[in-house]
Amino acid sequence: MVRPAKAFTAEQASEKDLEIIEAQLGRTPRDVLAIAHRCPCGSPDVVQTPPRLADGTPFPTFYYATCPRLTGAISTLESSGLMAQMNERLQTQPELAGNYMAAHIDYEASRDGAGRMQNIEVPEIVGVTAGGMPDRVKCLHSLVAHALAAGEDVNHLGDEALIALDQWWINKPCSEIANLTNQDDK
Numbered sequence: 499m500v501r502p503a504k505a506f507t508a509e510q511a512s513e514k515d516l517e518i519i520e521a522q523l524g525r526t527p528r529d530v531l532a533i534a535h536r537c538p539c540g541s542p543d544v545v546q547t548p549p550r551l552a553d554g555t556p557f558p559t560f561y562y563a564t565c566p567r568l569t570g571a572i573s574t575l576e577s578s579g580l581m582a583q584m585n586e587r588l589q590t591q592p593e594l595a596g597n598y599m600a601a602h603i604d605y606e607a608s609r610d611g612a613g614r615m616q617n618i619e620v621p622e623i624v625g626v627t628a629g630g631m632p633d634r635v636k637c638l639h640s641l642v643a644h645a646l647a648a649g650e651d652v653n654h655l656g657d658e659a660l661i662a663l664d665q666w667w668i669n670k671p672c673s674e675i676a677n678l679t680n681q682d683d684k
Contacts, residue, residue: 506647508532508546515542522564528552531612534561534647539667543568544643549613549620558623560609561643567666572639575662584635584655594654595633601653602632605644629656 511519511530518541519527529551535544543565551557563569588595605627613620629640638659645656666672 506535506649508534508647509536511542511545518542519545519564522566527564529557531616534643537565537568537667537672539672541565541672543667543672544646546612546647548616548618549609549623550618556620556622558609558626559628559640560605560612561628561640561647563639563643563646565666565672567669567672568642568663569639571663571666572642572659574664575659576638580659580662581635581638584658588634597654599632601641601644601656602627604648604652605631608648 509532511533515533516527516530519530522541527545529548531546531548533542533544534546535542537543543563545562545564546560547557547562549557549560563572588598606625609627627640628637629644630636631641635641635655638656641653641656642659642663643656644653645660650657
């Protein structure tokens with residue numbers, strides 16, 4: 499599994515990044531705050547979204563996976579029963595539950611910090627993060643996106659899911675989008 503050795507440093511999205519994200523999502527992306535992670539192919543695969551969208555909607559999902567190959571691989575993993583196993587382990591393994599609480603705190607702190615930088619306060623989502631944190635697993639997409647953006651050992655269950663994923667960046671369309679982008683630079 500290829501993954502960053504440390505946390506990814508968020509980058510402002512370029513116009514090209516936004517075009518790639520639009521192609522990935524099949525729609526105009528909403529309120530991309532930053533690129534939170536890049537796929538090994540070079541394309542964005544996780545974005546940061548502000549805690550309040552431009553239309554005023556509270557949005558607790560700070561890290562959002564955009565790459566269709568990545569989200570497809572995660573969906574396949576979700577259907578494998580892994581979430582039920584993780585939920586059972588959360589109930590019986592106090593250390594894992596503590597690590598998951600720490601991931602929740604990290605996620606909320608990162609989102610709140612980004613909100614403060616933009617003078618955005620969203621009291622409606624205080625204590626709410628994503629993926630079911632801090633007490634259950636209900637969305638591996640959020641956990642994997644957090645693991646990719648924050649780096650190894652921040653979200654242990656996200657790390658586990660990431661390790662279990664197929665290498666989504668090897669096959670098209672992921673590499674195809676990256677190749678188109680690289681050709682535009684020449």
